[in-house]
Amino acid sequence: MTPSKLIDRYRCAVLSVVKHDYVARGVASHPRFELSVVADDPDQPDWVHERNQKFAVEFKIPYVRNVEQALADYGARVAVVSPEAERHCGLSVRAANAGLHVVQDKPMSNRLAECDRLVEAIARNRVRFLMWNRNFLPAVVHAKETIDSGAIGEPYAIHVDFYFSKDAGPPKGSRRPGDPPLDWLAHQIAAHVDGSDGGVGHEPMGELKIEGIYPLAYIRMLTGAEVTRAFARTACHFHQVNADNGVEDLATVSLEMDRNIVGTLCIGRIGAASHPDIGEIKLRVLGTKASLVVSEARPEVAVYYRGQPAHEFRHRRLAIDNDYLLMENFVRAIETDGETIVDARAGRAICATVEAALESARTGQPVEVGALLAH
Amino acid sequence: MVRLALIGALDAAAKYQRIVPRLVGARITAVVESDLEAARRLAKSVDAPAWSTGLDDLLLHHAGVFDALIVHDAVGAIEDECRRAVDMGKHLLVSAPQLDSPGLLEIGNAAEQAKLRFMWGPPVRHLPAVKIMKESLASGKMGELGLVRMHHWEPSAVRCLLPAIDLVCSLFNQAPSVVYATCGKPATPTLAMSDYVQLHLGFPGCGMAVLDSARTGPHSDGYFSLSLIGSTGAAYADDHHDMQLLYNEGHPAALKTDQGDRPLLTQLQEFVAAIVDARAPQPGAVEARRAFEVAQAAEKSLATRRAIQLAAKSQ
Numbered sequence: 224m225t226p227s228k229l230i231d232r233y234r235c236a237v238l239s240v241v242k243h244d245y246v247a248r249g250v251a252s253h254p255r256f257e258l259s260v261v262a263d264d265p266d267q268p269d270w271v272h273e274r275n276q277k278f279a280v281e282f283k284i285p286y287v288r289n290v291e292q293a294l295a296d297y298g299a300r301v302a303v304v305s306p307e308a309e310r311h312c313g314l315s316v317r318a319a320n321a322g323l324h325v326v327q328d329k330p331m332s333n334r335l336a337e338c339d340r341l342v343e344a345i346a347r348n349r350v351r352f353l354m355w356n357r358n359f360l361p362a363v364v365h366a367k368e369t370i371d372s373g374a375i376g377e378p379y380a381i382h383v384d385f386y387f388s389k390d391a392g393p394p395k396g397s398r399r400p401g402d403p404p405l406d407w408l409a410h411q412i413a414a415h416v417d418g419s420d421g422g423v424g425h426e427p428m429g430e431l432k433i434e435g436i437y438p439l440a441y442i443r444m445l446t447g448a449e450v451t452r453a454f455a456r457t458a459c460h461f462h463q464v465n466a467d468n469g470v471e472d473l474a475t476v477s478l479e480m481d482r483n484i485v486g487t488l489c490i491g492r493i494g495a496a497s498h499p500d501i502g503e504i505k506l507r508v509l510g511t512k513a514s515l516v517v518s519e520a521r522p523e524v525a526v527y528y529r530g531q532p533a534h535e536f537r538h539r540r541l542a543i544d545n546d547y548l549l550m551e552n553f554v555r556a557i558e559t560d561g562e563t564i565v566d567a568r569a570g571r572a573i574c575a576t577v578e579a580a581l582e583s584a585r586t587g588q589p590v591e592v593g594a595l596l597a598h
Numbered sequence: 599m600v601r602l603a604l605i606g607a608l609d610a611a612a613k614y615q616r617i618v619p620r621l622v623g624a625r626i627t628a629v630v631e632s633d634l635e636a637a638r639r640l641a642k643s644v645d646a647p648a649w650s651t652g653l654d655d656l657l658l659h660h661a662g663v664f665d666a667l668i669v670h671d672a673v674g675a676i677e678d679e680c681r682r683a684v685d686m687g688k689h690l691l692v693s694a695p696q697l698d699s700p701g702l703l704e705i706g707n708a709a710e711q712a713k714l715r716f717m718w719g720p721p722v723r724h725l726p727a728v729k730i731m732k733e734s735l736a737s738g739k740m741g742e743l744g745l746v747r748m749h750h751w752e753p754s755a756v757r758c759l760l761p762a763i764d765l766v767c768s769l770f771n772q773a774p775s776v777v778y779a780t781c782g783k784p785a786t787p788t789l790a791m792s793d794y795v796q797l798h799l800g801f802p803g804c805g806m807a808v809l810d811s812a813r814t815g816p817h818s819d820g821y822f823s824l825s826l827i828g829s830t831g832a833a834y835a836d837d838h839h840d841m842q843l844l845y846n847e848g849h850p851a852a853l854k855t856d857q858g859d860r861p862l863l864t865q866l867q868e869f870v871a872a873i874v875d876a877r878a879p880q881p882g883a884v885e886a887r888r889a890f891e892v893a894q895a896a897e898k899s900l901a902t903r904r905a906i907q908l909a910a911k912s913q
Contacts, residue, residue, distance in 0.1 A: 380812075454798055456798070456800045456806040458805075459804075473804075477778060487796055487808045497830075516836075
């Protein structure tokens with residue numbers, strides 16, 4: 224596809240919007256993009272159709288139970304893909320094959336082979352791809368600018384703490400004898416009400432798969448290096464649904480990267496009681512000339528008042544233009560034939576790092592990411 | 599009253615002056631500094647009747663005036679003298695990071711065999727934040743400890759990895775069962791050569807720890823951060839939170855709020871109490887051995903690029 228410089232507004236097809244719908248809303252926040260249709264496959268279960276329909280009604284656009292027909296009939300140039308994790312790559316590949324640029328929710332996939340299929344489809348169809356990410360949060364942008372200015376010299380180590388202080392159903396150890404284990408998909412569907420259904424899908428996923436894209440995208444952007452080796456420990460430490468389904472809610476990863484850069488990632492869904500706000504999210508970058516300690520939550524404002532609900536964050540983030548800046552990055556990539564901030568290859572590399580970490584946690588030894596990259 | 603000999607504390611003279619009157623059950627009775635006049639001045643400031651220019655000289659001429667040695671900072675290579683002090687029945691607190699070596703372990707073992715009190719390490723364990731975090735953990739409020747995350751960046755070429763390892767082990771109250779180590783650029787095969795190292799520890803059960811130690815970096819005040827993630831709560835101590843801003847030309851500077859005398863005072867009081875109560879201080883020889891074992895495993899991990907299994911044993 225050639226650069227599309229003459230298009231004022233890109234019509235977007237929302238291909239399934241069953242998870243929290245922040246991706247589609249983020250796309251719609253940019254004036255160069257307009258949502259024109261919601262579409263999904265007809266054989267999807269009722270709960271999927273209900274969510275798609277609800278979103279379509281809110282945005283006053285049609286819901287079409289036929290993806291290919293919607294792509295053909297509504298003149299969409301961009302697909303916004305946010306179904307269950309297993310269907311991410313499948314829908315994105317179909318959109319790419321139809322000549323659409325793609326914005327996709329995380330994770331890229333829970334199968335590396337699916338990532339490969341998507342990388343190939345994006346390249347073959349010469350369309351742009353954006354994995355949704357948080358790289359344009361103000362503190363992350365500031366960290367990037369500081370590093371790019373040369374203020375810390377050459378980064379040689381990077382550490383990210385990424386703790387989400389959210390609950391995920393009943394705490395670990397709460398299941399009574401004789402009770403059945405919690406069903407993953409049923410739990411995720413129910414969790415939609417409070418937006419904690421990031422792992423929606425049939426196959427259970429731990430925090431590394433669900434949220435790992437964010438910190439690993441930070442590391443990738445701030446170092447410009449590929450992860451070559453990972454060593455990890457994982458645990459089901461907090462939530463019954465994770466314990467019942469054998470997927471981690473806490474993980475630590477040691478990373479070895481190009482140019483002898485090393486790093487670590489600590490990630491977990493650590494429970495709502497463990498932090499007064501969304502969670503402790505920090506970046507630390509050591510360089511040859513100086514080091515950076517960055518709170519991802521800054522800037523923020525504190526608001527307290529009598530009768531404040533327990534679950535209302537006391538500290539609220541400010542100046543967040545992440546959605547707009549992601550889409551600005553995306554439109555620029557489309558119109559200059561450039562790359563997005565997290566393109567398909569980057570998304571695939573991040574998935575490979577997660578796979579290596581999980582394999583390491585299983586085997587107890589470091590795993591070469593390169594072996595997975597070569598697949 | 600426990601009589602203490604203080605070695606190499608000139609740089610911290612003012613701090614000791616403030617602390618000595620607050621010490622319960624102990625007083626400083628001897629001082630060692632390489633410069634005689636400095637030794638005399640320091641002795642006077644802490645009201646110590648004896649002073650000397652070397653530990654060897656102190657042991658030779660003033661052995662009768664003190665019961666225990668506090669090596670605040672090493673005056674030259676004094677491992678042999680520390681060993682001799684133990685042989686002469688002196689309790690020993692080595693907070694000098696220069697003694698962060700296998701020699702320290704031997705001295706600790708000798709002290710333990712002689713039923714003397716041996717304590718080591720800079721007072722990381724005794725930081726006020728660490729004390730509060732440990733109390734919260736011990737109270738059960740935070741549930742089962744799942745993760746310890748620690749950053750320890752030193753302001754000088756001194757390596758303080760062992761105290762960091764000790765602190766992590768003390769939080770889990772056991773040694774790790776798995777050790778994986780990596781080091782930064784330039785990649786070097788040994789801990790001694792590495793200016794930067796990160797350790798990844800796995801503990802029996804599902805506990806894990808990640809810590810990194812940097813030296814020779816431009817961290818003029820050092821940087822310390824410790825997070826404990828428990829099953830029902832978490833605790834965060836971070837120098838980042840304790841910074842004040844100095845506005846001047848250009849960007850403002852971040853100035854770390856000093857934690858005062860409390861860490862050193864708590865460490866000294868623990869040492870004195872262990873002597874009085876005839877119990878092992880924390881951290882003592884057992885903890886030194888544990889930290890060394892982990893450091894040795896880290897060394898092996900660096901050399902082999904593999905995770906090293908350690909036999910689990912409760913402490």
